[in-house]
Amino acid sequence: MRQAYLSRLWSGAAVAGLTVLAGTGSALAAQPQPWEISFQPAASPIMEMIHRFNNGTLVVITLIAVLVFALLVYVMVRFNARRNPVPSKTSHNTMIEVVWTVVPILILVGIAVPSFSLLIAQHDPARAVADYDPEKTLTIKATGMAWYWTYDYPDNGDISFESFMLEDDQITDPETQPRLLAVDNNMVVPTGTVIRMLVTADPLGVIHSFAVPSLGFKIDAIPGRLNETWFLVEREGIYYGQCSELCGRNHAFMPIAVQAVSPEKYAEWAELAQSDLDAATALLAEPAAETGDDEAADDA
Numbered sequence: 001m002r003q004a005y006l007s008r009l010w011s012g013a014a015v016a017g018l019t020v021l022a023g024t025g026s027a028l029a030a031q032p033q034p035w036e037i038s039f040q041p042a043a044s045p046i047m048e049m050i051h052r053f054n055n056g057t058l059v060v061i062t063l064i065a066v067l068v069f070a071l072l073v074y075v076m077v078r079f080n081a082r083r084n085p086v087p088s089k090t091s092h093n094t095m096i097e098v099v100w101t102v103v104p105i106l107i108l109v110g111i112a113v114p115s116f117s118l119l120i121a122q123h124d125p126a127r128a129v130a131d132y133d134p135e136k137t138l139t140i141k142a143t144g145m146a147w148y149w150t151y152d153y154p155d156n157g158d159i160s161f162e163s164f165m166l167e168d169d170q171i172t173d174p175e176t177q178p179r180l181l182a183v184d185n186n187m188v189v190p191t192g193t194v195i196r197m198l199v200t201a202d203p204l205g206v207i208h209s210f211a212v213p214s215l216g217f218k219i220d221a222i223p224g225r226l227n228e229t230w231f232l233v234e235r236e237g238i239y240y241g242q243c244s245e246l247c248g249r250n251h252a253f254m255p256i257a258v259q260a261v262s263p264e265k266y267a268e269w270a271e272l273a274q275s276d277l278d279a280a281t282a283l284l285a286e287p288a289a290e291t292g293d294d295e296a297a298d299d300a
């Protein structure tokens with residue numbers, strides 16, 4: 001009875017908290033916000049699964065903590081030396097020992113099942129994308145350099161460019177160019193498309209890590225090794241991440257900016273970027289910003 005009440009109370013609080021987080025998150029870009037205590041809002045199927053798994057686990061550990069705390073308080077009150085001067089000499093109770101062994105095992109198995117399905121989905125788009133077609137994926141390669149990223153688009157006429165963080169004196173609009181996160185050339189991707197992401201590092205360099213929280217991936221960029229992950233961006237916008245492996249002097253200054261645009265816009269960008277990257281970047285600048293504002297307004 002009490003547990004059911006607590007459970008209801010907790011899920012109510014969780015839903016309220018999520019609504020607040022989702023609200024503040026989408027009103028701004030997908031980047032860290034002041035006083036944020038949970039994940040960034042999800043913009044990919046995997047990140048949605050991570051949110052769900054995190055919320056479910058939070059309910060489980062909260063119920064366990066409440067139960068253990070309540071038992072402790074009960075024992076302290078009911079069985080202290082004053083109220084219970086003659087202690088019981090019981091040393092074994094087979095039933096209770098079986099229960100407190102089997103129940104935790106069941107709880108762990110209950111957590112392991114969704115945990116493994118999430119882990120497997122992170123390597124297999126078919127498990128997270130309903131109409132997944134391997135023929136329609138887009139391959140992009142990111143390479144960690146000292147200290148910036150390069151992006152290669154083998155499916156689009158070998159577009160290849162470098163992406164450097166904007167220094168403070170290069171920022172012209174602090175609203176759309178967050179300090180330490182904005183870059184000169186965003187990694188542009190189409191929405192609704194499975195991106196096959198190959199990640200490596202400069203063969204003469206060090207280990208980096210390619211990570212964007214709201215898209216739910218973090219994968220090491222290792223010299224001489226090609227790692228693979230995938231993601232699908234559901235909404236247009238710019239999603240920021242940072243190198244997440246302590247890689248050296250400018251580790252903190254090699255952010256990742258993923259700009260998701262409509263497939264039509266992406267096709268235009270990819271066509272133009274093969275000959276003139278600056279013109280292609282300019283093509284995206286205006287409409288992308290407007291779309292972002294519209295969406296934020298809708299969500300608010």
Ligand SMILES: [Cu+2]
Nearest residue numbers: 208243247251
């Ligand atoms: Cu790095």
